Amino acid sequence: ILFINPVVREEDLPRHVPYGIALLASIAMNQGHQVQVFDQNAWRTDPETIDEVLKADSWDVIGLGGITTAYNSIKSIVKQAKVICPESTIILGGGVLTSIPREIMGFLPEVKIGVIGEAFNTLPEILKMIDVKENNWSAIDGIIFRDKENKLIVTKQRELVENLDSLPFPAWELFPLEEIYFKNSQLIFSEEGMTTKRRLDINASFGCSLICRYCYHLGLAGDMSYSSDKNGKEKVVFDEPGSYTRTNRFHSPEYIVKMVKFLREKYNVDFISFLDENLMTMDQYSGRTWIKEICRLWVENGLQPTCIRDKIPHDETCSGVHWAGTSHATLCNQEVLKTMRNAGCSHLIYGYESFSPEVMKSIGKGATPET
Numbered sequence: 001i002l003f004i005n006p007v008v009r010e011e012d013l014p015r016h017v018p019y020g021i022a023l024l025a026s027i028a029m030n031q032g033h034q035v036q037v038f039d040q041n042a043w044r045t046d047p048e049t050i051d052e053v054l055k056a057d058s059w060d061v062i063g064l065g066g067i068t069t070a071y072n073s074i075k076s077i078v079k080q081a082k083v084i085c086p087e088s089t090i091i092l093g094g095g096v097l098t099s100i101p102r103e104i105m106g107f108l109p110e111v112k113i114g115v116i117g118e119a120f121n122t123l124p125e126i127l128k129m130i131d132v133k134e135n136n137w138s139a140i141d142g143i144i145f146r147d148k149e150n151k152l153i154v155t156k157q158r159e160l161v162e163n164l165d166s167l168p169f170p171a172w173e174l175f176p177l178e179e180i181y182f183k184n185s186q187l188i189f190s191e192e193g194m195t196t197k198r199r200l201d202i203n204a205s206f207g208c209s210l211i212c213r214y215c216y217h218l219g220l221a222g223d224m225s226y227s228s229d230k231n232g233k234e235k236v237v238f239d240e241p242g243s244y245t246r247t248n249r250f251h252s253p254e255y256i257v258k259m260v261k262f263l264r265e266k267y268n269v270d271f272i273s274f275l276d277e278n279l280m281t282m283d284q285y286s287g288r289t290w291i292k293e294i295c296r297l298w299v300e301n302g303l304q305p306t307c308i309r310d311k312i313p314h315d316e317t318c319s320g321v322h323w324a325g326t327s328h329a330t331l332c333n334q335e336v337l338k339t340m341r342n343a344g345c346s347h348l349i350y351g352y353e354s355f356s357p358e359v360m361k362s363i364g365k366g367a368t369p370e371t
């Protein structure tokens with residue numbers, strides 16, 4: 001299988017290893033599949049180089065995924081792939097496909113199978129089906145495919161993975177860390193962020209317990225369901241105001257700290273950026289135990305930065321792992337912020353959409369100008 005990471009945020013440097021692709025690559029390798037990655041977002045090559053990659057092997061599967069703004073890149077890559085590898089099965093997943101599966105499959109006839117929502121169990125089932133040279137696609141939950149008459153079929157909704165700790169660590173080793181990602185480690189939000197030289201991202205939870213009207217959770221938070229359109233065709237729908245559902249899931253603090261320790265030992269990372277939708281809402285959901293325990297284990301496992309341990313200014317001699325994530329203005333409090341700072345948290349990002357009480361109320365953010 002060849003995973004291709006499409007270009008996203010073309011105007012910026014590539015700063016983030018694609019977590020979903022890295023995780024799926026790891027899952028596929030654990031199941032005995034031969035996996036290669038071409039990270040087009042990192043390399044930003046010309047189309048001729050992608051041609052060479054596509055010609056480099058006889059790929060059974062070419063897998064792509066990304067958010068909606070990667071569409072342009074995905075579109076040109078799948079067209080190239082179909083010409084050069086006509087026998088390969090092209091699979092597309094991620095937010096770009098999940099949000100409007102029928103439309104995207106219509107726009108991209110080169111894609112044979114679309115993965116709707118979470119792919120952790122769906123992709124292995126697809127790969128197994130290809131391995132045994134069968135095409136009973138309707139038996140696999142969570143996909144959209146074309147039948148013999150070229151009609152799009154949406155299969156049953158895929159159950160979410162209950163125990164996140166059952167997932168392996170992402171396959172960071174398949175990505176150009178030294179060549180690209182570590183060079184682009186810097187984040188502008190704090191001194192520690194600006195001076196980091198070896199940052200990686202991790203994702204410690206899926207979902208968010210809040211219901212901001214504009215927020216889209218990719219179907220990973222239990223807010224996606226199927227319904228039928230007026231012609232009886234299944235389609236994906238997301239929660240509307242008044243009918244919110246949520247499935248919040250988080251990795252155990254032990255799993256998270258073990259992963260960071262692994263990254264420290266293997267790649268000498270000095271900074272971890274949490275990709276989670278919102279660390280603070282997840283902490284609230286956990287009953288205010290999750291972050292506290294992560295921080296306790298962070299210190300216990302020797303990851304606390306020495307500048308904080310020794311109460312000295314941060315400089316290039318600082319050792320340990322600083323970190324950052326997202327927060328919520330109303331849900332954070334002094335106690336949790338102090339605990340996080342003590343474990344090396346350098347900055348938290350808040351979405352201040354507005355300071356107008358009317359706007360804040362109407363978007364349902366759960367914050368007021370005072371908080």
Ligand code: SF4
Nearest residue numbers: 208210211212215277
């Ligand atoms: S707090 Fe953030 S992640 Fe949660 S619903 Fe609101 S915008 Fe979405």
